[in-house]
Amino acid sequence: MLCTALHAFTHIYQVALLPLYVLIRKDLNLTGDAQATLLVTVMGVAYFLPSYPMGMLADRFSRKKLLGIGLAINALGFIALAYANSLSMALVCVVLAGFGGSFYHPAATSLIARLYPEATGKALGTAGMGASLGFFIAPFYAGWRAGMSGWRAPVLELGILGLVAAAVFMWLAHDHPTREFQDDINKTKEKLFATPTLWVLFLTAAFFFCLRDFSGMGVASLGSLFLQRAHGMDAKQTGIALSCIYLASLISNPIFGSWSDRGRIRLTAIVLCLAVVTVFVFPHLNSHLLAPALGVYGFFFMASYPIVEAALMESVHDSVRGRVFGLFITIGGLLGNVSHWFVAHKVDMFGAGASNAANYYNIYAILAGMLLLSLFGLACLHGIRRRDHDVFEHRQSPHPATTATET
Numbered sequence: 001m002l003c004t005a006l007h008a009f010t011h012i013y014q015v016a017l018l019p020l021y022v023l024i025r026k027d028l029n030l031t032g033d034a035q036a037t038l039l040v041t042v043m044g045v046a047y048f049l050p051s052y053p054m055g056m057l058a059d060r061f062s063r064k065k066l067l068g069i070g071l072a073i074n075a076l077g078f079i080a081l082a083y084a085n086s087l088s089m090a091l092v093c094v095v096l097a098g099f100g101g102s103f104y105h106p107a108a109t110s111l112i113a114r115l116y117p118e119a120t121g122k123a124l125g126t127a128g129m130g131a132s133l134g135f136f137i138a139p140f141y142a143g144w145r146a147g148m149s150g151w152r153a154p155v156l157e158l159g160i161l162g163l164v165a166a167a168v169f170m171w172l173a174h175d176h177p178t179r180e181f182q183d184d185i186n187k188t189k190e191k192l193f194a195t196p197t198l199w200v201l202f203l204t205a206a207f208f209f210c211l212r213d214f215s216g217m218g219v220a221s222l223g224s225l226f227l228q229r230a231h232g233m234d235a236k237q238t239g240i241a242l243s244c245i246y247l248a249s250l251i252s253n254p255i256f257g258s259w260s261d262r263g264r265i266r267l268t269a270i271v272l273c274l275a276v277v278t279v280f281v282f283p284h285l286n287s288h289l290l291a292p293a294l295g296v297y298g299f300f301f302m303a304s305y306p307i308v309e310a311a312l313m314e315s316v317h318d319s320v321r322g323r324v325f326g327l328f329i330t331i332g333g334l335l336g337n338v339s340h341w342f343v344a345h346k347v348d349m350f351g352a353g354a355s356n357a358a359n360y361y362n363i364y365a366i367l368a369g370m371l372l373l374s375l376f377g378l379a380c381l382h383g384i385r386r387r388d389h390d391v392f393e394h395r396q397s398p399h400p401a402t403t404a405t406e407t
Helices: 002-015 018-027 033-048 053-058 063-081 087-101 104-115 120-149 152-173 183-188 195-231 236-263 264-284 289-299 304-315 318-336 339-355 355-371 378-395 400-406
Strands: none
Touching: 002 033, 002 087, 002 104, 002 120, 002 152, 002 195, 018 033, 018 120, 018 152, 018 195, 018 236, 033 087, 033 195, 033 318, 033 339, 053 063, 053 104, 053 236, 053 318, 053 339, 063 087, 063 152, 063 289, 104 120, 104 304, 104 318, 120 152, 120 236, 120 304, 120 339, 195 236, 195 264, 195 289, 195 304, 195 355, 236 264, 236 289, 264 289, 264 304, 264 355, 264 378, 289 400, 304 318, 304 378, 339 400
């Protein structure tokens, strides 16, 4: 429950700025939408870049303390951002916020996978409800408050609320040991992957799933600009529409997460393929269908995260889960996070044509194609699980010669 609550705050900070791009651009006198979206891109870089070191800490130290400290730093970054009066100062603030956010996933995902070894998908799907709630609250609240009091008010208020939540978490949460030191297991699991083949499979999977992340982040930022530029929506209307993505995932995450415990690969392929179709047709729809379409997209797309996370956690031993997940999201997050700047740069290139919905068709088609290519990552995850377990069992079995001598 507490990890789920922290998950909500982690993703509140990731998407709170999405409906505020136009207001931030005007207030800070920026030259284009790309500079406004740069704040989210830089925050994402600061969020994903330290993920592997955070994974190392999660495998060795108190995961409770990492989670509480991380949220506090994240919140302080947003409080500082509310007082930024230039782009350079705002960039420093989002770097601080992103760094604080990097504490969460390696520690929480490895902790949850350890606590629920028999129902990992269900547990991560439940924790994923926190992300859905955070993703829903942030654009809805930020757009609504910005419409009344400007973009700084919701940023400050969400930062203060995060500090309070960090204090409550540190008070209520119990520490859990990071490992049980079993010598025979730890010796064979000292390295992240035992063979070069496993490394290749892992890095290939991370690359293909970074295409999923690129598409997902791109759809969110492009959606904000598309709704405001091509359909004339204000910050409040845009925030409400974007929140539909995450409100739908509040339902789908626990459902698909539980179902995935009976078969992850096939279910992930289904939800991603349905998301691909929705992304492709989205810019062709009438204005009154856009918010429901975002809800359908979010219902399927967001459900892929707890399923893939469960598959990855089941593929490796608990002693390396923090590092493996940290490296996984470092690769996927850093490359995928470029999409915020990329889509805004494309929209800036439209000039006056940004008001024409037809100009967005190609960008959405590219994002749909990248999402479709991410399906190749599923085969790599399957290969990791099969080969890693084979290597582990081989190392644990006694050597025939040794057995004969002992006999």
